[in-house]
Structures are given as C-alpha cells and as structure tokens.
Amino acid sequence: MPSLDEFEIIARYFKPLAAKCEGALGLSDDAAALRVGAGRDLIVTADALVEGVHFLPSDPPGLIARKMLRVNLSDLAAKGATPTVYLMTLALGPAVDESWIASFASGLAQDQDEFGVALAGGDTTATPGPTTLSVTAMGEVAQGQALRRNGARAGDGVWVSGNIGDGALGLAAARGESLGVDADAAASLADRYRLPRPRVTLGPRLVGVAHAAMDVSDGLVGDLRHICDASGLGAEIEAARVPLSAAARTVLARAPERLREILTGGDDYEILFTAPASRDGALAVLSTETGIALTRIGTIAAGSGVTVCDAAGGSMDMGQGGYRHFGAPTAR
Amino acid sequence: MPSLDEFEIIARYFKPLAAKCEGALGLSDDAAALRVGAGRDLIVTADALVEGVHFLPSDPPGLIARKMLRVNLSDLAAKGATPTVYLMTLALGPAVDESWIASFASGLAQDQDEFGVALAGGDTTATPGPTTLSVTAMGEVAQGQALRRNGARAGDGVWVSGNIGDGALGLAAARGESLGVDADAAASLADRYRLPRPRVTLGPRLVGVAHAAMDVSDGLVGDLRHICDASGLGAEIEAARVPLSAAARTVLARAPERLREILTGGDDYEILFTAPASRDGALAVLSTETGIALTRIGTIAAGSGVTVCDAAGGSMDMGQGGYRHFGAPTAR
Numbered sequence: 117m118p119s120l121d122e123f124e125i126i127a128r129y130f131k132p133l134a135a136k137c138e139g140a141l142g143l144s145d146d147a148a149a150l151r152v153g154a155g156r157d158l159i160v161t162a163d164a165l166v167e168g169v170h171f172l173p174s175d176p177p178g179l180i181a182r183k184m185l186r187v188n189l190s191d192l193a194a195k196g197a198t199p200t201v202y203l204m205t206l207a208l209g210p211a212v213d214e215s216w217i218a219s220f221a222s223g224l225a226q227d228q229d230e231f232g233v234a235l236a237g238g239d240t241t242a243t244p245g246p247t248t249l250s251v252t253a254m255g256e257v258a259q260g261q262a263l264r265r266n267g268a269r270a271g272d273g274v275w276v277s278g279n280i281g282d283g284a285l286g287l288a289a290a291r292g293e294s295l296g297v298d299a300d301a302a303a304s305l306a307d308r309y310r311l312p313r314p315r316v317t318l319g320p321r322l323v324g325v326a327h328a329a330m331d332v333s334d335g336l337v338g339d340l341r342h343i344c345d346a347s348g349l350g351a352e353i354e355a356a357r358v359p360l361s362a363a364a365r366t367v368l369a370r371a372p373e374r375l376r377e378i379l380t381g382g383d384d385y386e387i388l389f390t391a392p393a394s395r396d397g398a399l400a401v402l403s404t405e406t407g408i409a410l411t412r413i414g415t416i417a418a419g420s421g422v423t424v425c426d427a428a429g430g431s432m433d434m435g436q437g438g439y440r441h442f443g444a445p446t447a448r
Numbered sequence: 449m450p451s452l453d454e455f456e457i458i459a460r461y462f463k464p465l466a467a468k469c470e471g472a473l474g475l476s477d478d479a480a481a482l483r484v485g486a487g488r489d490l491i492v493t494a495d496a497l498v499e500g501v502h503f504l505p506s507d508p509p510g511l512i513a514r515k516m517l518r519v520n521l522s523d524l525a526a527k528g529a530t531p532t533v534y535l536m537t538l539a540l541g542p543a544v545d546e547s548w549i550a551s552f553a554s555g556l557a558q559d560q561d562e563f564g565v566a567l568a569g570g571d572t573t574a575t576p577g578p579t580t581l582s583v584t585a586m587g588e589v590a591q592g593q594a595l596r597r598n599g600a601r602a603g604d605g606v607w608v609s610g611n612i613g614d615g616a617l618g619l620a621a622a623r624g625e626s627l628g629v630d631a632d633a634a635a636s637l638a639d640r641y642r643l644p645r646p647r648v649t650l651g652p653r654l655v656g657v658a659h660a661a662m663d664v665s666d667g668l669v670g671d672l673r674h675i676c677d678a679s680g681l682g683a684e685i686e687a688a689r690v691p692l693s694a695a696a697r698t699v700l701a702r703a704p705e706r707l708r709e710i711l712t713g714g715d716d717y718e719i720l721f722t723a724p725a726s727r728d729g730a731l732a733v734l735s736t737e738t739g740i741a742l743t744r745i746g747t748i749a750a751g752s753g754v755t756v757c758d759a760a761g762g763s764m765d766m767g768q769g770g771y772r773h774f775g776a777p778t779a780r
Contacts, residue, residue, distance in 0.1 A: 139489070141596065144678055146523040146662055147493035149594040152484040157471070160568060161479035162584060164537035166575040191478040205496035205582040236492060243498040245577025250537040252494060252584040262481040264473065330478055346476055 120214055122240050129221040130235060137201050137234035148236040150201065156256040159197035161188055167209060167246035177216045178223030179310055180249070185227050186312045187333065188253035190385040193319030194331035196263040197255030201236035204251045207243040231316055263322060263329035263389070268347035272327050272390035274414040275399065277315050279361040280336050282308040284381020285374070296370040301363040308361075312385035318408050322389055325398050329389035335380040337434045339388055341422045347390075352423040353414030355379065355432065379424060380434055390416050452546055454572050461553035462567060469533050469566035480568040482533065488588040491529035493520055499541060499578035509548045510555030511642055512581070517559050518644045519665065520585035522717040525651030526663035528595040529587030533568035536583045539575035563648055595654060595661035595721070600679035604659050604722035606746040607731065609647050611693040612668050614640040616713020617706070628702040633695040640693075644717035650740050654721055657730050661721035667712040669766045671720055673754045684755040685746030687711065687764065711756060712766055722748050 120128070126143050134140035139149040152158050163184070167173055171180045185202065192199045208217075228234055233253075286309025289295055289302040297305075314331075322329055328343050336358065344351050355375060360368065367374055391399060396412075403410040424432040452460070458475050466472035471481040484490050495516070499505055503512045517534065524531045540549075560566055568586075618641025621627055621634040629637075647663075654661055660679060664671050668690065676683050687707060692700065699706055723731060728744075735742040756764045 141598070145527075145597050146665075147491045147527045147529070147594075149527070149589070150490040150492060151591065152490060154486070158482040158484060158490065159479045160482060160535060160584075162535040162537050162570045162582075164539050164571045164573050164580075164582065166539050166573060166577070166580075168576060169573065195477075195479045195481070197479070203492060203494040203584055205494050207496050207498050207580050209577075238494045239496045239582075241496050241498060241501065243578060243580060244500060245498070245541075245580070246575060248496075248498075248539050248575060248577070248580040248582075250494075250496065250539075250571075250580075250582035252492075252535055257481070259483065262479075265477050266473070333478075 125217060125240055129217050130238070133221060133224055133228060133235035137236045140234070140236045143237060150236060153256055155259050157259050157262060159192055159195045159255045159257055159262055160252060161191040162250065162252040163188055165249040167248070173211060177219035178226070181220045181223035182227045182311060184249055184251050185224060186314045187385065188251050189231055189233070189316055190312060190314035190331040190333065192253055192255035193314050193316045194263065194329050194387045195257065196261060196319055196323040196329065197257040198320050199231060199233045199253060199255040199316055201234050202251055202253040203237045204235070204249065205239040207241050207248040209243055209245060209247040212247055257320065257323060261323045263326055265328055265330050265343050266346035267328040268343050268349055268390040268416045269327050269392065270349055270416055270418050272392055272416040273396070273412045274340065274351055274353055274416060275389050275391060275410055275412050276332065276336070276359065276386050277318055277408050277410055278386045279359050279364065280332065280384050280386060281364045281378030281381065282361050283383030283385065284377045285364055285367055286310070287381070287383065295367045297363055297366050301366065305363050309383055312383065314385055315387050315408065318406050319387060321402055321406065322387065325395050325402070326389035326391045329387055332384040332386045332388050334382045336384065336388065337380050337422050337424060343388065343390065344420060344422060347416070349416050350419030350421050350423070351414055351416050352425060354425045356427050357411065357413040359409060359411040376434065457549060457572055461549050462570070465553060465556055465560060465567035467566070469568045472566070472568045475569060482568060485588055487591050489591050489594060491524055491527045491587045491589055491594055492584060493523040494582065494584040495520055497581045499580065505543060509551035510558070513552045513555035514559045514643060516581055516583050517556060518646045519717065520583050521563055521565070521648055522644060522646035522663040522665065524585055524587035525646050525648045526595065526661050526719045527589065528593060528651055528655040528661065529589040530652050531563060531565045531585060531587040531648060533566050534583055534585040535569045536567070536581065537571040539573050539580040541575055541577060541579040544579055589652065589655060593655045595658055597660055597662050597675045598678035599660035600675050600681055600722040600748045601659050601724065602681055602748055602750050604724055604748040605728070605744045606672065606683055606685055606748060607721050607723060607742055607744050608664065608668070608691065608718050609650055609740050609742055610718045611691045611696065612664065612716050612718060613696045613710030613713065614693050615715030615717065616709045617696055617699055618642070619713070619715060627699045629695055629698050633698065637695050641715055644715065646717055647719050647740065650719060650738050653734055653738065654719065657727050657734070658721035658723045661719055664716040664718045664720050666714045668716065668720065669712050669754050669756060675720065675722065676752060676754060681748050682751030682753050682755070683746055683748050684757060686757045688759050689743065689745040691741060691743040708766065
C-alpha cells in the first residue's frame with residue numbers, strides 16, 4: 117500500500133494524464149463532461165485486468181499500463197472508431213508502492229502521446245488482494261457507421277491486417293519455451309505479446325469498406341467464429357493464406373504442429389474483417405496508404421462455424437479455438 | 449468460481465440487463481455504440497468497489513449491486529445529468545457462485561427499472577482475490593451546463609437536499625452499535641446506509657439554478673471543503689440548520705457528541721449545492737414540485753475552508769472531515 121493517499125496519488129500521477137481532456141477538469145470533480153462530435157456516435161468498451169490472471173506481479177508497471185490501454189484501443193479501432201479518452205479504476209494491492217504507480221503512469225503518458233488519447237476520470241482505492249485494474253475506453257465514429265460482428269454477408273472475403281500468431285508464439289517465448297529461433301527473433305515475438313500494436317489508423321478507414329469487423333484477441337479461429345455466429349453464417353479459411361511474420365514462419369518450419377497455436381492462440385490485436393469482393397481495390401489502396409498488410413484468408417458463406425482448410429484442401433480440427441475466462445486462471 | 453463460463457454468465461444474467469440499450473447489441477460485440485443527444489454533453493463517472501473494503505462478503509449481492517449503481521447515479525445527478533447507461537467490469541472471487549450472480553443481476557434489474565438506466569457493456573473475469581467491481585456510469589446534460597464543484601461564488605447560499613447524517617448513523621446501526629433509538633428507527637437508519645437514494649430527479653433541475661454542486665458521499669464538511677477549494681472560496685455553515693431525520697434527531701438528543709459524525713460521516717448521497725439568493729424562490733418551488741426538502745445551511749464567502757458554527761455562534765473543530773481511501777481499509 118502506498119504511503120501516499122488517494123488524493124495525493126491522483127494529483128501527482130494521474131492529473132497530468134488528464135491535462136488534454138478539458139472536460140476532466142484535472143480530475144478535480146466527481147465526473148467528467150465530454151462532448152461527442154456532431155453526427156458522431158460514441159463507441160465504448162471496458163476491460164478488467166487482475167494481477168496473477170492477466171498480468172504478473174513481476175511485470176513492469178509501465179508495460180501493464182500500456183497493454184491495458186492498447187487492448188482497449190484495439191477494440192475501438194476494430195469498431196471503426198477513433199479513440200478519444202479513457203477512464204480507469206485502480207484497486208491497488210499491498211505490494212504497490214509509489215514507484216510502481218510512477219512507472220504505471222509513465223507508461224500511460226507514453227501511450228497517450230502515441231495514440232492521441234487522454235485520461236478523463238476514474239477511481240483509486242486499496243485492496244488487500246491482487247491489484248485489479250479496470251479501464252473504460254471511448255472513441256467516436258460517424259453515426260450508425262460502427263463496424264460490428266454481425267454484418268458479414270455470404271460471399272464476403274475474410275481479411276486480416278498484419279500477421280497472425282506472433283501473440284501466441286510471443287507468449288511461449290515470454291515463458292521461456294524454446295521455439296527454435298534465434299534470440300533476437302524470440303525477443304521480438306515476446307515483445308509483440310507484451311505490447312500489442314492496436315490498428316488505430318486502419319480501423320476508422322475500414323468504415324464503409326468492411327461489412328463486419330472485430331479485433332483478434334482470443335484467437336483467429338474463435339474470433340472468426342464470433343463473427344459467423346453473430347452474422348448467422350459460416351466461414352472457410354485457408355491456413356496457408358494466413359499471414360505470418362518471418363519469425364513465425366521459422367518456428368512453423370521447425371515445428372509444424374504449432375500451426376494450431378498460431379490459428380487459435382490470442383493476443384494478435386490485428387483487425388479481422390469481412391468485405392465484399394467489390395472492395396478489393398479499395399483495400400489494396402488502403403493497405404498501400406497505411407503501410408499495413410491486408411490479406412484475404414477466406415470466404416464467408418451460408419452455414420455456420422469456421423472451417424480451416426490445410427494445404428491439401430482437407431479440413432483441420434480446431435477444437436474450441438478461443439480463450440474462455442473461467443477455465444483455469446493463469447497469467448497470460 | 450462459478451461453474452458457468454464467462455459467455456454463459458453474460459448470456460444468462462447480463463444480456464437481459466442490456467435489452468433497453470440498443471447500442472449494446474445484447475452484449476454480443478466488443479464495444480457499445482451510444483448516441484448522445486444533440487446539444488447534450490456526456491457526463492461520465494467511475495468507481496471501484498472491493499470486497500472487504502467497500503462491501504462485506506456476507507452482504508446480499510443484490511444490495512451490493514444496487515448500492516454500486518446508486519452511488520454512481522448520485523454522482524451524475526449532482527452534476528445535473530440525467531443518467532442513461534452504465535458499463536461494469538466484474539472480477540469475481542472464488543466464493544462467487546451462480547446464485548450470487550443471479551442475485552447481483554436481479555438487484556441491477558430492479559434499480560434499472562427504478563432509475564431508467566440500462567447496461568451498455570463490460571467485462572467478466574475471475575480473480576483469486578476479493579471480488580472487485582468497477583462501474584462507469586453515464587448521463588446527459590445540456591451542453592456546457594454540467595454543475596461542477598468549482599462554480600461557487602461569494603454570497604451564494606450553501607444548500608443540501610434531504611437529510612444529513614443518516615448514512616453515518618446508519619453505518620453505526622448496521623454495525624450493531626446502540627444508538628438509543630427503537631429497533632424500527634435503527635433499521636431505517638441502517639437501510640439508509642445500505643441503500644442510498646440518489647437524487648436523480650432533483651439533480652437535472654438544479655441546472656441553471658445552482659452555481660456549484662456535488663453529492664455528499666465522503667461527509668458534509670469534507671465535501672463542502674472540496675467545493676470551497678475548487679472555487680477558491682470559503683464557507684460558513686450553522687450546525688443547527690443542517691437538516692436531520694427524526695431518527696437522527698433522537699440519536700443526537702441522547703448523544704450530542706455524535707454531531708461531529710453526522711457532519712463529517714459519509715454515505716448521505718444528498719446533493720450539496722450553492723446558489724445565489726436570487727434563486728431562493730426558484731428553489732422553494734423546486735422543493736415543492738419534487739417533494740424533496742431543500743435547506744439552506746450556510747453561506748459561501750471569501751477565504752478558504754469550512755467553518756462550522758455551533759448553536760452559541762462558536763466555531764467547531766471538524767478535523768480532516770472526509771474519508772480518505774488509503775487509511776486503514778475497512779468495510780464501510
């Protein structure tokens with residue numbers, strides 16, 4: 117428990133984070149007043165993170181803060197929203213001291229600058245248990261234009277941004293598993309797991325192009341199944357088309373059985389979306405303009421569920437293919 | 449830990465709570481899309497509640513839920529906002545079973561009906577530690593009209609709604625302390641502590657009337673000090689004018705030393721506001737129309753801090769007069 121009290125912590129570490137949110141009033145009031153742009157909808161998402169479940173006591177506080185923020189910015193981006201502000205509540209455990217808070221706030225400040233968001237409010241309290249963080253992130257999108265899971269149509273292409281699998285392989289690397297790659301590649305994968313790159317530039321540009329979208333947080337196959345379920349359709353993807361980083365390709369060449377982990381593991385934070393073939397040209401332009409690879413990996417069709425085809429054209433069994441929180445809670 | 453997984457809990461217990469929030473999409477997406485009324489500002493507040501700190505493991509889950517919601521609705525009301533939706537994240541501890549969740553959701557449903565709000569989104573996860581809840585509540589107010597702490601002006605009257613002190617005395621009653629009142633009165637005080645009555649009807653009607661406002665959550669004197677600090681002014685209140693319930697008056701007659709507890713204890717959830725004398729007539733009409741007592745207890749003046757005058761005209765020492773969260777965490 118910090119020697120500072122709640123008010124001192126807020127004044128010293130969190131008030132500066134709210135400087136660019138005028139309606140936050142320097143966190144000096146009980147609520148923030150936010151103005152949503154005319155003709156815009158507010159997009160809102162919330163997450164809870166528990167020490168020992170979602171992060172480890174030994175994780176650097178700045179990285180915990182940045183991952184917390186980025187995971188939520190990724191949700192907003194995948195809805196087509198431009199992120200604006202966030203609120204957070206902190207229940208700080210006995211091991212949290214002032215230096216922990218300083219590092220945590222410093223990580224937030226760094227990512228606020230990078231992503232153009234600001235702190236709008238929150239609450240800080242003490243807990244005798246594990247430190248528990250909750251964040252509510254907000255963004256804006258043109259009215260009625262938010263990208264949803266349920267908009268896929270039969271015949272749509274299934275697309276992903278960037279590469280898939282670095283999150284899952286990065287978790288393995290972070291755990292010290294041998295992946296058969298050199299130390300630099302392993303470090304790069306672990307870094308990719310520890311610090312997601314939310315596609316905040318790409319997401320808003322998919323508005324009017326994509327029919328359905330979500331971010332890949334619980335695993336490509338499981339997340340695509342969410343889009344299929346919400347849209348009342350099925351999907352078929354080709355494993356060989358799923359874009360992989362050079363490191364992931366090296367891992368897979370040595371250990372082909374890791375393909376399943378790549379396709380069903382989480383923490384990629386890429387955008388998974390569907391779009392009609394008529395937008396293939398627009399997507400090519402968008403990829404060039406943003407510098408972000410966009411890869412078509414399959415097709416939406418009548419039916420249900422996700423079929424993954426291997427190189428021989430057979431169907432691979434992906435099991436549940438998605439992380440569920442009430443299994444066995446372990447740090448991930 | 450419940451035998452249900454995260455998705456089943458959401459589908460069975462939380463999806464019904466989101467039925468009246470169209471943009472929540474039945475909690476089937478990663479984010480909610482909310483439309484703020486034209487010419488309206490969004491008012492947002494967040495709170496964290498920890499088992500063993502803010503509520504007890506033995507507290508009825510429905511009451512925990514309702515108090516969590518009401519405390520935040522009270523914040524919104526004191527800003528002049530009409531509450532609309534809320535998001536919540538739940539980190540559920542090992543002792544939480546399905547019946548706990550069912551009761552918790554049932555309490556929320558009851559209060560959603562009473563206050564006209566709906567669930568817009570959130571997150572459910574497991575924790576090995578104490579159950580930790582976080583809520584982000586939202587409301588709307590005419591653009592630029594939110595009531596703030598910092599708007600008090602010299603010469604303003606200091607006003608409170610309803611009665612002060614039932615929260616603090618109710619906590620004593622809930623702890624089993626003898627207050628020298630009959631069982632019915634003690635039960636009524638304890639109930640007042642357990643279940644705040646947020647002034648959601650009154651708050652929005654103070655817009656354009658009050659100069660500054662906040663809800664009394666941490667104690668009348670401490671909260672008035674917040675208004676003074678934010679406004680760069682001081683205040684003088686008369687203890688004898690502070691409105692008390694019949695039960696509180698009975699307690700005070702037998703134990704005059706409890707006056708300090710009444711004036712500095714928390715959990716009243718009344719609205720504390722300042723208004724110029726020119727609005728006395730409007731406030732009288734407002735009190736009649738809402739059926740809520742509005743009492744002028746003092747005056748804002750140049751200077752700083754809060755002076756409490758006793759019946760003899762002397763000044764009472766109130767000490768810190770406000771709850772700080774990093775003292776010794778105990779259930780309150």
